[in-house]
Amino acid sequence: MSTPEVKLITKIIRELSMFLMLHGYEQFSIETDKEKTLTTFRVKVKTLDEKTKNTMLEKLNRAREIEIETYGWQLVGDLDQKSELEIVGSLVDDAKIEEENGHHSIIITRKNPYLKKH
Amino acid sequence: MHKIFAYLKKRIAIITALFVMFAMAFVLDSPQNIYEGYLEILQSPGVLISDYLYIAGLGATLFNVASIMLINIVMLEVLRLKMTGPIFAGLLTIAGFSFFGKNIFNTIPIYIGIYLYARMQNLEFKSFIIVVLFSTGISPIVSFLIFGTGWSYAASIPAGILVGMLTGFILPAFSAHTIRFHKGYNLYNIGFAMGVLSMLYTAILGMVFGFELEPFRSDETSEAFHNELLFLTLVLSAIFIAWGFIANTQVLKKYPKLLKSTGRLVSDFVRDHGMDIAMINVGVMGIISALFVVALNIDISGAVMGGILTVMGFGAFGKHPKNAVPVMLGAAFWYGILYMTNDGDVGVGIAIAVLFVTAVAPIAGRFGVFLGIFAGFIHVMLLPLTLQFQGGFDLYNNGFAAGFVAAILVPIFEALRKNNGEEAEGV
Structure with missing residues (x-):
């Protein structure tokens, strides 16, 4: 996996962590599953309130924006407000939230663009 | 035909703006004046503040603005990019600075540099579109090296083009880095990155080649329009x-x-x-x-x-x-x-x-x-x-x-x- 991709993945983890902590969720775990073409983030957290859950789904399910890949990504992981997650939303392809045994699992996937051929 | 109408409908605001500028150029000035003024624009060193209204008049300036916008709109279409906020801002910024400093000639080498960087990174050129659209703020370095140094064209043209390409090559990585300096609170982040590069170029041109930029800087502007x-x-x-x-x-x-x-x-x-x-x-x-x-x-x-x-x-x-x-x-x-x-x-x-x-x-x-x-x-x-x-x-x-x-x-x-x-x- 390329270094820029690794840097970006770690920034996304940081932003997700900050978002949850700023919303009062201090116990959570984040696992990443890195394949050659796809990275999956699995965030396990105690039950999210409805507002936070909807905010996350709305922001993370924005359409992928290829131009943010090369421009705004350095700001990822540097939240200034509780509500910010927009840039991460532009960098991931899909997000869903599953409920299991009183916990929520936020599953986010991102395709690696550094493998595209011209 | 259907596709053309669908396209015009989708881009109606920007196309109308473009049409208004082309039309105003030819209504307010003669084709001869526009042609001669446009040549003046292309040969201007472009260093701040090169007011094209002062240098070439209203018709040629509006023609310069509209033609650069047209080229960039065509580029966006070829790249099949949607009209997002950053892209819209980039287009109007290009239009704005085509009133003082940007022209077709001095912007192309920078685009080529960004294209080469994209190739090297194995990423699509269109993923750099934000940098591409704002990159031409440093285009006067190209014009200055070609028309402002007094070097023969055999030396000045390759120098201008090469430095323009080098600038384009550096800018994507550098501007992504500078955004952290101000944490995104400066909307003209690429302007900040280019300011740092401009500082470097000014120092090199001054220390190594003995150029003083002061005589090229001007605050002569035309308020006649x-x-x-x-x-x-x-x-x-x-x-x-x-x-x-x-x-x-x-x-x-x-x-x-x-x-x-x-x-x-x-x-x-x-x-x-x-x-x-x-x-x-x-x-x-x-x-x-x-x-x-x-x-x-x-x-x-x-x-x-x-x-x-x-x-x-x-x-x-x-x-x-x-x-x-x-x-x-x-x-x-x-x-x-x-x-x-x-x-x-x-x-x-x-x-x-x-x-x-x-x-x-x-x-x-x-x-x-x-x-x-x-x-x-x-x-x-x-x-x-x-x-x-x-x-x-x-x-x-x-x-x-x-x-x-x-x-x-x-x-x-x-x-x-x-x-x-x-x-x-x-x-």
Whole structure:
């Protein structure tokens, strides 16, 4: 996996962590599953309130924006407000939230663009 | 035919704006004047502030603006890119700076440099579109090396093209890095990055080749077309506002939510709030710019028109009345002091700053009206110094200054805030 991709993945983890902590969720775990073409983030957290859950789904399910890949990504992981997650939303392809045994699992996937051929 | 109509409908606002500019060029000037003026533009060194209205007249300048916009719109179509906020802002910024410093000739080598960088990174060229659209702010380095050095064309043309390509090659990585310096509170981030590069070029040209840029820097501008350009501003604003209402008659219901945005990079109003309300905001920002210009008795030169179009463009990418007006008031306050103490002779640099100060609009968006006014005031204080630093190759001198303003003020304002992270919910 390329270094820029690794840097970006770690920034996304940081932003997700900050978002949850700023919303009062201090116990959570984040696992990443890195394949050659796809990275999956699995965030396990105690039950999210409805507002936070909807905010996350709305922001993370924005359409992928290829131009943010090369421009705004350095700001990822540097939240200034509780509500910010927009840039991460532009960098991931899909997000869903599953409920299991009183916990929520936020599953986010991102395709690696550094493998595209011209 | 059906496809052409569908395309025209989709891009009606921008196509109409383009048509108005081409039409005004030929209505207000003769083809002969346009041709001769356009050649003057292509051969101008382009260093700040090369007012093309002063150099070549209104017809040739409008032709330059419209033709550069047309080329960039074609490029966006070829790359199959959607019209997002950053892309819209990039297009209008290009249009604005085509009034003073940009032309087709000096922008192409920079695009080629970015293309080569994309190839090296194994990424698609279109993923660099934001950098591409804003990169040409440093295009005067190409024109200066070719037409300003006095070298023979055999040496100056390759030098200009190579340095332009090198600049384009460096810029994507460098501008991604500089965004962290001001944490996204300077909307003209690429202007800041290019200011640093311009500083380097100025130093090399001065120390190694003995060039002084001072004689090339000029504040000679033409205000002879004030009325025409004020009219153009109002027509363009009306086009964008009309487009918003035609697309959605209930569009204003979306405005309060947009006005809550801090505007910090990367705030794409088109994507976050919809094209309809983004276009309304673009038009409103145009009218606000015109009001400031009229209220402060500023005559519209090419540089001022560049400022107006840039403010309008960023109406889709971070600026709105609530975050822009406070910083404009801060700049206007200093403008007023200078106006009164210098018998009305303020200088074009400060006049355009009243518009370009909106680079730091996110500071007002995040920290409120009073700190926004303060940031605007500090910004105009810093401007003359940053021009000396960077030499004049970076057309976005306000972006260069805004980078420092944000980097200095934001950490202080953050430290003063007790409720970090608890502020308005934003978008």
